[in-house]
Amino acid sequence: MDEKKLLSGNEAVARGAYEAGCRFATSYPGTPSTEILETVLREYSGINAQWATNEKVALEVGYGACLAGARTLVTMKQVGLNVAADPFFTISYTGVNGGLVIVSADEPGVHSSQNEQDNRNYAKFAKIPMLEPSDSQEALEFTKYGFALSEEFDTPVLLRLTTRICHGHSVVYPGKMQDPTLKEYKKDWRKRAMVPANALARHPEVEKRLCNLKQASESSPLNDITWKSSDVGIITSGVAYFHALEAFPQYSILKLGFSYPLPEAKIKDFTSKVKQVYLIEENDPFLEEQVRALCPSVEIHGKDLLPVVGELTPETIRVAFKGKTGIKKGLAQDALRRLPVFCPGCPHRGSFYLTKKYARVITGDIGCYGLAALPPLECMDTIICMGASVGMAEGFSKVRPLEKVLGVIGDSTFYHSGVTGLLDIYFNSATSKLVILDNSTTAMTGHQPNPGSPVNSRGEPRGINLEALVGSIGINVKSLDPLSLKDSARELEQIMNSQSGAVVIFKSPCILLPEVAKNKKSPFRIDQAACVNCKACLKLLCPALEAAEKPLIREFMCAGCGLCAQVCPKSAISGVKAQ
Ligand code: SF4
Numbered sequence: 001m002d003e004k005k006l007l008s009g010n011e012a013v014a015r016g017a018y019e020a021g022c023r024f025a026t027s028y029p030g031t032p033s034t035e036i037l038e039t040v041l042r043e044y045s046g047i048n049a050q051w052a053t054n055e056k057v058a059l060e061v062g063y064g065a066c067l068a069g070a071r072t073l074v075t076m077k078q079v080g081l082n083v084a085a086d087p088f089f090t091i092s093y094t095g096v097n098g099g100l101v102i103v104s105a106d107e108p109g110v111h112s113s114q115n116e117q118d119n120r121n122y123a124k125f126a127k128i129p130m131l132e133p134s135d136s137q138e139a140l141e142f143t144k145y146g147f148a149l150s151e152e153f154d155t156p157v158l159l160r161l162t163t164r165i166c167h168g169h170s171v172v173y174p175g176k177m178q179d180p181t182l183k184e185y186k187k188d189w190r191k192r193a194m195v196p197a198n199a200l201a202r203h204p205e206v207e208k209r210l211c212n213l214k215q216a217s218e219s220s221p222l223n224d225i226t227w228k229s230s231d232v233g234i235i236t237s238g239v240a241y242f243h244a245l246e247a248f249p250q251y252s253i254l255k256l257g258f259s260y261p262l263p264e265a266k267i268k269d270f271t272s273k274v275k276q277v278y279l280i281e282e283n284d285p286f287l288e289e290q291v292r293a294l295c296p297s298v299e300i301h302g303k304d305l306l307p308v309v310g311e312l313t314p315e316t317i318r319v320a321f322k323g324k325t326g327i328k329k330g331l332a333q334d335a336l337r338r339l340p341v342f343c344p345g346c347p348h349r350g351s352f353y354l355t356k357k358y359a360r361v362i363t364g365d366i367g368c369y370g371l372a373a374l375p376p377l378e379c380m381d382t383i384i385c386m387g388a389s390v391g392m393a394e395g396f397s398k399v400r401p402l403e404k405v406l407g408v409i410g411d412s413t414f415y416h417s418g419v420t421g422l423l424d425i426y427f428n429s430a431t432s433k434l435v436i437l438d439n440s441t442t443a444m445t446g447h448q449p450n451p452g453s454p455v456n457s458r459g460e461p462r463g464i465n466l467e468a469l470v471g472s473i474g475i476n477v478k479s480l481d482p483l484s485l486k487d488s489a490r491e492l493e494q495i496m497n498s499q500s501g502a503v504v505i506f507k508s509p510c511i512l513l514p515e516v517a518k519n520k521k522s523p524f525r526i527d528q529a530a531c532v533n534c535k536a537c538l539k540l541l542c543p544a545l546e547a548a549e550k551p552l553i554r555e556f557m558c559a560g561c562g563l564c565a566q567v568c569p570k571s572a573i574s575g576v577k578a579q
């Protein structure tokens with residue numbers, strides 16, 4: 001056994017895949033799952049790893065690799081599984097060849113997502129077994145076990161993590177790498193080609209597999225009981241296990257690591273030996289509903305006391321079950337939240353300065369530009385899901401053709417699922433306008449490459465020409481510089497007044513890209529004598545601008561984008577070197 005290491009759950013999943021002999025891994029980045037593939041790319045070169053255009057594509061590519069005989073890892077955040085749901089449900093029927101582990105990284109407390117869904121429901125819905133680690137060591141072990149389970153039962157396996165498992169660090173004892181053999185590929189169209197007759201024939205096989213998995217869950221060491229006081233028996237899973245342990249160290253605990261399908265006999269036996277049961281889990285009453293149905297005569301408390309919203313803490317659990325007051329029921333204690341703003345020099349600042357001038361309704365999308373929806377900017381009307389801005393702008397303009405409606409989407413999100421909406425705009429002769437904020441990267445999740453980036457995950461030059469791509473659909477397209485306000489404003493106004501569909505590409509790289517950051521421009525400064533304190537520059541909401549008696553620029557923060565100089569009516573702002 002190698003030396004112990006301190007790893008995050010995400011790093012431990014990557015290590016587990018490596019030790020299991022995984023040969024292929026793919027993902028679309030999304031918090032809190034991103035670092036799994038980043039770790040594979042950085043540390044395990046034996047695994048053929050790559051970023052995908054979206055989660056559905058990731059699962060389809062991963063499934064192809066799995067059928068070809070490779071143990072395969074596919075990772076995504078919780079809402080990503082919605083995108084991948086179509087193949088996810090069907091590959092439950094078609095089974096695997098090399099083991100397939102699909103990671104869903106859920107976000108109780110929604111730190112960076114558009115909803116707080118509990119993806120344990122997907123396992124039950126798709127009849128796929130699910131494993132839920134509680135710390136990094138288990139993240140490693142459960143990943144390895146997941147591959148073995150997948151091959152033994154001919155099924156994809158869902159490894160469900162949550163934010164605290166993904167990002168929390170704990171001690172891990174890494175093991176040795178298993179031989180990454182490629183399994184033989186055998187044709188079997190009756191099993192793999194899901195025309196209705198074959199799908200109907202496969203469904204009973206899936207039900208049979210579920211019964212067998214129940215047996216495996218009964219005997220699995222991942223479902224473990226610690227006997228203490230029988231006054232209360234706690235049933236829990238994932239990170240909630242540690243919170244429950246801290247809140248009630250005196251009570252017996254059934255910890256479910258193999259949490260779908262449930263070990264029904266073990267649960268019945270456990271509940272029969274305690275006076276009452278506490279079901280401690282974050283978000284939905286996923287375990288509770290099943291346990292209540294299994295043990296109708298047992299006194300069970302769970303979501304009648306615990307919140308379904310947000311993350312749990314030992315304190316919220318203690319208070320919920322012991323009936324103390326003082327903490328707002330229904331919400332976990334929130335850390336102080338501060339509204340984030342665009343970075344100094346971010347090109348999105350210029351893009352939104354212009355778009356809010358010429359559009360009355362902006363349908364937005366997922367990415368760091370979503371900050372434009374928040375106060376004080378508040379210039380984005382909607383954020384629904386990846387790619388929705390495009391179709392929503394089309395729908396809105398079909399009903400209100402005279403309204404100035406604009407869809408706004410980032411480049412990575414456009415490739416993810418915006419491009420199909422754009423095809424619809426052309427196909428249905430819509431007049432809607434779309435802005436693509438092309439900063440050459442997937443900025444929000446930490447600069448993973450996307451099909452428009454100059455190079456792919458392996459450093460091979462593969463950048464797609466976005467302008468040519470959009471133009472090839474037959475839609476008018478214009479590339480503008482969001483840091484050049486006057487010229488871009490003129491063009492944008494013209495486009496917004498036109499009666500045909502159009503795409504504007506605001507092209508400027510993310511200020512935090514290493515190649516941009518290393519060529520940092522000189523800062524700007526305000527000539528206090530020339531400044532008339534009109535505060536026009538402050539409306540840009542650049543963190544480098546300070547609202548003092550008269551506005552000041554914190555030069556150490558200034559990225560030298562020059563936007564403030566362009567909006568100053570008195571030419572009071574200029575580059576430091578130019579003075
Ligand atoms: S030039 Fe002005 S707007 Fe740009 S980063 Fe500096 S202070 Fe902010």
Ligand code: SF4
Binds near residue numbers: 530535537551572573
């Ligand atoms: S826009 Fe120019 S004049 Fe107005 S407050 Fe800023 S620096 Fe002063």
